[in-house]
Amino acid sequence: MFQKSTAYTFLALAVLLSLLLLIFRPTPQFNYDFETFFPQNDKDLDFYESFKSQFENDNDYLLIALSNPDGELLESRFLAKSYAIQSKIQELEKVDTVISILSLKQPVIGIFGLTNRAVLDWSDENSLAKTNANLEQYRPQLVSKDGNSLLLWIKNEQNISKEDGNILYGAIKDLFAEFALEPRATAGKIQMQGDFIKLMQHEFGMFFGFSILLILILLVLIFRSWWGVVIPLVVLIIGVAWAFGLLLYLGKPMDVMSVMQPTIFMIVGLSALIHFFTHLIKKLKAGVKKEEAISAVYSELLMPVWLTVLTTSLGFISLYFTTIPALQDFGWTTGLGVLVIFLAVIFISPGLLFLIPITNDFSGDQVEKPGLLHSSFSWQLKHRKWILLKFLGITILCIFLGSKVEINGYLLDNLPVDHPIQKDFEYFDEQFGGSNPLEVFLEVGSGANSLLDLEVLQEMEKIDAKIHELFGEGKTISPLTLIKSINQAQNQGDPKAFALPSAGQRQRMNRWLDKALESSQLKVLAQDRKSGRISARAPDLGSLKMTELRTELTDFVEKEIDPDLLTVRWTGTAYLIDKGHKSVTTQMAKGLGVAFLLVGVIVGFLFRSWRISFLLLIPNLIPLLWMLGLMYLLGIEFKLTIAILFTVAFGIAVDDSIHFMSRLKHELNQGKNLIYALKRTYLEAGKAILLTTVVLTAGFGLLIFSQFGVTHFTGLLISASMIFALMADMLLLPLLLLPLKKIWEQKFNNS
Numbered sequence: 055m056f057q058k059s060t061a062y063t064f065l066a067l068a069v070l071l072s073l074l075l076l077i078f079r080p081t082p083q084f085n086y087d088f089e090t091f092f093p094q095n096d097k098d099l100d101f102y103e104s105f106k107s108q109f110e111n112d113n114d115y116l117l118i119a120l121s122n123p124d125g126e127l128l129e130s131r132f133l134a135k136s137y138a139i140q141s142k143i144q145e146l147e148k149v150d151t152v153i154s155i156l157s158l159k160q161p162v163i164g165i166f167g168l169t170n171r172a173v174l175d176w177s178d179e180n181s182l183a184k185t186n187a188n189l190e191q192y193r194p195q196l197v198s199k200d201g202n203s204l205l206l207w208i209k210n211e212q213n214i215s216k217e218d219g220n221i222l223y224g225a226i227k228d229l230f231a232e233f234a235l236e237p238r239a240t241a242g243k244i245q246m247q248g249d250f251i252k253l254m255q256h257e258f259g260m261f262f263g264f265s266i267l268l269i270l271i272l273l274v275l276i277f278r279s280w281w282g283v284v285i286p287l288v289v290l291i292i293g294v295a296w297a298f299g300l301l302l303y304l305g306k307p308m309d310v311m312s313v314m315q316p317t318i319f320m321i322v323g324l325s326a327l328i329h330f331f332t333h334l335i336k337k338l339k340a341g342v343k344k345e346e347a348i349s350a351v352y353s354e355l356l357m358p359v360w361l362t363v364l365t366t367s368l369g370f371i372s373l374y375f376t377t378i379p380a381l382q383d384f385g386w387t388t389g390l391g392v393l394v395i396f397l398a399v400i401f402i403s404p405g406l407l408f409l410i411p412i413t414n415d416f417s418g419d420q421v422e423k424p425g426l427l428h429s430s431f432s433w434q435l436k437h438r439k440w441i442l443l444k445f446l447g448i449t450i451l452c453i454f455l456g457s458k459v460e461i462n463g464y465l466l467d468n469l470p471v472d473h474p475i476q477k478d479f480e481y482f483d484e485q486f487g488g489s490n491p492l493e494v495f496l497e498v499g500s501g502a503n504s505l506l507d508l509e510v511l512q513e514m515e516k517i518d519a520k521i522h523e524l525f526g527e528g529k530t531i532s533p534l535t536l537i538k539s540i541n542q543a544q545n546q547g548d549p550k551a552f553a554l555p556s557a558g559q560r561q562r563m564n565r566w567l568d569k570a571l572e573s574s575q576l577k578v579l580a581q582d583r584k585s586g587r588i589s590a591r592a593p594d595l596g597s598l599k600m601t602e603l604r605t606e607l608t609d610f611v612e613k614e615i616d617p618d619l620l621t622v623r624w625t626g627t628a629y630l631i632d633k634g635h636k637s638v639t640t641q642m643a644k645g646l647g648v649a650f651l652l653v654g655v656i657v658g659f660l661f662r663s664w665r666i667s668f669l670l671l672i673p674n675l676i677p678l679l680w681m682l683g684l685m686y687l688l689g690i691e692f693k694l695t696i697a698i699l700f701t702v703a704f705g706i707a708v709d710d711s712i713h714f715m716s717r718l719k720h721e722l723n724q725g726k727n728l729i730y731a732l733k734r735t736y737l738e739a740g741k742a743i744l745l746t747t748v749v750l751t752a753g754f755g756l757l758i759f760s761q762f763g764v765t766h767f768t769g770l771l772i773s774a775s776m777i778f779a780l781m782a783d784m785l786l787l788p789l790l791l792l793p794l795k796k797i798w799e800q801k802f803n804n805s
Contacts, residue, residue, distance in 0.1 A: 056352040058345060058408045065405025068398070072292055080302035090309075090380040091694060092630045093637055102625050105495060106212075109577045109587055112491035112626045114210050116226070116242030117482055120235070121203040128186060133176040135233055140206055142229050148214055148222045153207040155189065155196045161543040163566065171547065191549045195529035198485035203238050205486055210244060219244035220251075239478035241489045249475055250468075254313060257760055262316040264756055266291065269320055272749055277331060285406045286327045290320050293398030297391035311384040311695075314757055314765045318388060321753030322366055322706075323395040325746040326359050327403065329713065332742050338412070348407050352400075358716035360396065361660065362709035365653050367392040369705010372648035373698055376641040378634060381698055385645075427740045431733055431788070438789050445786050449679050456682025462598035463635035463693035465490060465628070468763045483593035487528020493626030494521075494588040496532070501618030504583040505533045506567065508560045513620040515554055518588065520610050524603045525592040532588040533579045540566055588622075597632035597693075604629070638697040645701035646678075653708050660716070669790055670715065673782035674708045677775040684774055695764035699771050706750065706772070707779035710743045714783055718791075732788050740784065747780040 092099055122132040137156045144152045159170035173188045175181035189197050196205045210222060223244045230237060269290060273283040297319050330351055337347035370392065373385025434441060469476055482489035494517070502510045514534045521530055538552045540563045545551035555563065571579065579586040595603070604624055611622050650671060658667040678700050690696065717739040721731035754776065757769025 056349045056356075056404050061348075061404035061408050064401040065409070068292070068401040068405070071296070075295060075299045080299060082298075082302060083307035089627065089630075090383070091378055091634050092627075093377045093634050094379060095377055096630075096633075098625065098633060099630060101495075101623070102627075102630060105493075105587075105625050108580055108585070111212050112493045112589065112628075113243050114212055114214060116208040116210065116223070116240065116244055117486070117489060118206040118208065118226075118240050119198065119203040119238040119481065119486070120206065121238040123236070127197075127202055127204060128176070128182060130176045130179075130182065133174070135235060136204065136206075139229055139233050139235065143206070143208060143226055146222060146225050148211040148218050149208060150211055151209045153196070153209070155192055155204050158192070158196070160188070160547045161539065161570070162547045163540075163543045168543070168566065168569065188549065191552060192529075194485060194487045194527055199527070200485060203485065208242070214244065216247055216251075220248050223248050239481040241475070241478050241482050246475060253469075253473075253761065254308065257313045257762060257765070258308065258316070261313060261756065261760065261765075262294075265317045265320045265753070268752060268756055269324055272324070272752060276328065276745060276749075277335070281407075281410055281412055282331060282335075285403060285410065286324060286331070288406065289327065289398055289402045290323045290395075292402060293323050293395040294319050296398055297394040300394055301387050301391065306383065306387055309380070309383070311380060311764065312387075313760065313762055314768055315388055315391060317753055317757055319391050319395050321750055322363065322392050323399055324749050324753070325709070326363060326396060326399050328745050328749060329355055329359050329362075329742050330399075330403065332745065334407070344412055345408065348404060352404050354720075356400075358713055361656060361716070362712050363392060363396040365656060365708050365712060366705045368652040368656075369649050369701055369708070372645050372652065372701055372705070375644050375648045376698075377637070377644075378641060378694060381641065381645075381694065384698070427737050428733075430784070431736045434785060434788060438792075441785055441789060445676065445782075448683075449676055452679045452683030455686035456679065459682060459686050460598055460691050461635060461638050461693070462596045462691040463632070463638075464596050465594050465631065467693060467695070470761045470763075473761070479594065482591075486591065487526055488591040488593040490592050490594050490628045491626050492521075492525060492590040492592040492628065493624070495623045495625050496586040496588060497621045497623075498584045499616065499618040499620055501616070502620070505579060505586045505620075506537065506583055507619075508555075508557055510619050511537055511554060511560075513615050514588075516614055517607075517611065517620075517622065520607055521588065521590060524607055525590065528591050530588050530590040531576050531578055533583075533586045534588075535576070536570060536578065537563070540570055592628075597635035598691075600628070600632050601636060604632075635693050638692050638694055641694065642697040642700055645698065646704060649701050649704050653704075657712065657715070660712070660719075666715070670708070670711050670787075672790060673787045674704055674711055674779065676782045676786070677707050677778035678704060680778045681771055681775050684771070688770075690767065690771075696767055696771070699768055699775075702768075703772055703775035703779075707775060710746065710779060710783045711787060713743065714739050714787060728791070732791065736784075736788060743780065743783060747776050750776045 120136050121127065122129055124132070133156065136154075140152050140154055140156055143149060155174050158173040160173050162169050162171055173185065173192070175185045189201075193199060193201070196207070198204070208226070210219070214222070266287070269287060270283065273286055277283060294316055298315075333355060334347055334351045337351060338344065342350070367389040369389075370385050371389035374382045376382060376385075466473075466476055466479060479489045496505060496514065498505050498507075498510060504510070505514070511534055514532065518530050518532065518534055522528075534554070537560070538554065541553060541555040541559055542548060542551045543566070544555075544559065544563060576589075577587075578589065592600075608624070615622070653674075654667040654671065657670050658664055681700065681703065684690075685692075685696075714735060718731055718735040721734045722728070726734065751773045754769050754772040757765050758773070760766045760769065
């Protein structure tokens with residue numbers, strides 16, 4: 055298959071494919087949608103979709119805090135400028151409503167009917183001083199706790215697209231630049247999407263460049279020949295271009311998970327090339343002619359290298375069987391890209407090796423020195439029991455430590471701690487009661503007619519008070535808010551009357567309800583008045599703490615709220631994301647289960663033995679358990695983006711085991727006994743395994759410098775797992791194979 059003519063044909067096809075890709079190159083698209091982390095096929099997600107159609111998205115808003123850089127917040131010129139900005143924002147396309155203390159009107163019901171008066175009037179100093187007292191009622195919802203900033207709550211068009219969101223956010227920033235006023239803090243979906251994409255584009259380009267530089271350094275150190283550097287570098291760059299070209303043609307935009315893909319593709323491709331090139335160099339040193347050596351190496355190693363690449367690809371593809379779209383997309387795209395890289399290796403490298411003159415002039419340092427590996431193998435045979443006990447002890451300890459790792463995730467996990475978005479969200483958490491949406495669905499019970507019945511409102515007030523107790527000082531918005539506002543209006547706008555009315559007061563406000571519902575900017579009640587919502591903002595306390603608080607509220611409702619009057623249910627985007635983090639063990643089990651099954655089938659096919667399939671899983675399960683122990687020691691918590699790393703690590707780590715076993719099978723097929731075959735395998739395959747581990751560790755270690763949390767932890771934990779896998783493959787696997795001596799020899803003697 056790998057004769058010169060065939061290799062040249064493959065190379066010509068590769069050149070043609072590359073030219074076509076260059077001529078008809080796709081346009082890179084970047085996207086970030088945190089809703090792709092919602093668990094699919096989930097009854098709570100289905101319920102939220104119904105909730106959205108009845109009310110609205112709970113996260114289609116932008117929060118902007120404004121402070122006066124020249125003095126007090128309640129200064130007339132600053133308030134006038136802020137109101138002018140708000141008015142301009144309200145006129146922008148895709149803006150639904152802008153709510154702030156600047157435009158808020160307080161309804162007042164008097165003998166002449168309903169009138170509205172400004173909550174804050176800065177037309178003159180007397181009016182400003184008079185209305186200043188009204189602000190306390192809106193703290194910290196629209197005015198900060200410290201009184202130094204006010205909030206513009208911009209509700210944009212529902213389900214706004216990424217492109218329209220970027221345009222709108224850009225227009226809002228332009229308005230602030232026009233008025234020479236810098237917001238104190240900003241938080242919202244359209245801001246996060248835009249800023250995330252900018253960071254993604256920066257990191258994607260940076261890591262692609264650093265990956266090329268790292269590959270160049272590793273190639274120089276490993277092969278120390280110009281062709282050993284140039285050929286792999288050309289193959290890998292073209293392979294990565296093919297991979298991303300295919301993904302873009304398939305309509306897959308790049309997202310936060312794509313940042314690590316260039317490094318993964320290059321490192322997996324380089325590992326394959328190392329296996330081919332180290333065996334090629336060995337044959338050239340043995341005096342084999344160049345053409346014969348190339349043909350022999352690629353023919354002998356095609357199947358073992360293909361199996362290692364396939365297991366890596368399947369390790370990623372197994373993520374498709376989770377229920378999180380972001381993980382599914384990352385899994386199948388990375389798995390497909392790994393296969394494309396392998397095609398680039400096979401289509402390009404043999405042809406270039408035939409085409410380019412290769413000298414047999416290698417430095418003495420590159421001559422294989424089996425002395426260290428030989429001593430290591432002898433030492434292992436003498437200390438078998440000690441090594442097995444050490445592995446067993448460390449593994450049990452890591453299982454114990456791993457059981458203490460908590461499941462916890464934050465909305466902004468992927469951003470660095472000092473990123474401006476983090477600082478802005480912290481400001482809203484501290485000064486405005488939170489930035490994350492908190493949603494509770496309300497439904498009238500069988501014993502009441504409407505959520506506005508006084509008995510139902512009394513139950514609702516108990517829940518409202520409990521929410522304040524659990525989640526902080528942020529204000530809630532609900533049908534109860536509407537009733538309290540009307541009660542306040544019936545009492546001449548007195549802030550003290552913003553309370554649940556008496557039975558008589560509640561009866562008198564019926565005539566005003568329809569008008570109040572029509573003029574309300576808040577969608578808190580369904581048209582039939584039988585369902586509604588409690589909406590609030592809460593700090594990002596993490597999924598662990600939020601789950602505890604939600605459970606506490608649920609328990610409170612079961613004990614204290616009459617279900618014949620009112621039933622409640624958690625919903626909202628923050629709830630779904632926290633639920634996704636909570637399902638981390640299920641997602642990890644699904645991914646690993648599929649990966650174990652696929653690898654077991656491949657190994658079973660290769661060796662025709664279920665015992666060997668089972669045995670091979672042991673040294674590849676150990677790195678995963680040791681990763682758990684490392685996570686505890688480093689204080690790393692479980693979350694969705696961490697859970698996937700176990701599947702990825704398994705898919706990559708098993709490569710060396712398959713390479714080791716393939717070489718062992720080759721030695722046994724030559725009639726050698728198991729001990730001698732193990733020794734030859736240890737010495738022959740050992741160097742390639744060591745080199746690929748160095749390459750993988752260095753490549754993934756590069757990701758540690760990423761600003762994205764998911765990319766950073768991928769680099770840290772996968773690098774560590776590669777070292778653990780090397781130890782298991784080189785120290786443990788040979789010892790596990792020795793008890794099967796009779797079975798091995800009988801199997802291969804018979805064959």
